[in-house]
Amino acid sequence: MKLIYLKVKGISVKEHDTLLKIEEFKNNEQILNPEGLALPNAKQVLVFLIMTTVNLFYGTPLEAIKIDQFDDRLYPKLFATKKPFAVYLLNLLAVAKAKTAPDEKTDQMERILTTLYKNNTVINPTLYAQTVFLSLKAQQSKNRREYTAALQYAEDCLKIYQRNKLVVNEITMYNLIINIYQETDENEKANEYIYKKLSLLDDKGINPAPFHSVNSNN
Numbered sequence: 001m002k003l004i005y006l007k008v009k010g011i012s013v014k015e016h017d018t019l020l021k022i023e024e025f026k027n028n029e030q031i032l033n034p035e036g037l038a039l040p041n042a043k044q045v046l047v048f049l050i051m052t053t054v055n056l057f058y059g060t061p062l063e064a065i066k067i068d069q070f071d072d073r074l075y076p077k078l079f080a081t082k083k084p085f086a087v088y089l090l091n092l093l094a095v096a097k098a099k100t101a102p103d104e105k106t107d108q109m110e111r112i113l114t115t116l117y118k119n120n121t122v123i124n125p126t127l128y129a130q131t132v133f134l135s136l137k138a139q140q141s142k143n144r145r146e147y148t149a150a151l152q153y154a155e156d157c158l159k160i161y162q163r164n165k166l167v168v169n170e171i172t173m174y175n176l177i178i179n180i181y182q183e184t185d186e187n188e189k190a191n192e193y194i195y196k197k198l199s200l201l202d203d204k205g206i207n208p209a210p211f212h213s214v215n216s217n218n
Contacts, residue, residue: 007058009205009207032048038076048067048089064092087113090109091133092132137153138151157173158170158173174193175197197211
């Protein structure tokens with residue numbers, strides 16, 4: 001929480017124990033699972049979620065893919081289960097790949113998730129998990145240049161994030177919408193959403209630098 005607070009206030013952090021531990025994990029993922037457990041316990045799940053959250057502010061989507069892939073290697077049975085956390089991790093990996101390196105594997109993950117989310121009785125997803133899936137549909141539709149569908153998914157996500165005051169997610173969706181309008185040469189609409197994003201950042205007293213990038217959809 002301290003790291004995130006410093007980032008949104010524009011205070012630079014050169015070194016921090018948490019950042020160093022995340023870097024250590026990237027070089028040696030076994031440190032998270034020294035006992036070789038088949039599935040993560042509650043503490044390991046919490047550590048993974050913390051790393052993923054910190055990466056939103058100090059890392060890149062490519063690093064998010066690395067973290068998710070490490071989890072796959074650490075717990076090979078995880079993605080073979082229908083546990084909500086496993087589905088959530090798969091969704092995070094799919095979103096990260098859709099943003100940075102969309103390929104056939106990304107499409108396959110999207111199809112698997114579509115099937116799982118249709119059968120809510122199997123995985124019983126939370127509303128937030130369903131919204132993460134909605135953001136995947138928005139990104140993938142943009143990747144396929146299905147802009148009308150992409151905007152509809154993105155606007156649906158935006159409403160949920162606004163209603164629940166999920167500011168970081170809201171900004172991320174603004175960036176996606178801006179990027180879509182820029183790709184379709186609708187500069188007036190793009191500027192409209194740039195203004196909305198900057199107004200939100202100013203209203204919350206948030207340093208805009210970490211959220212400036214549009215093309216990478218940070």
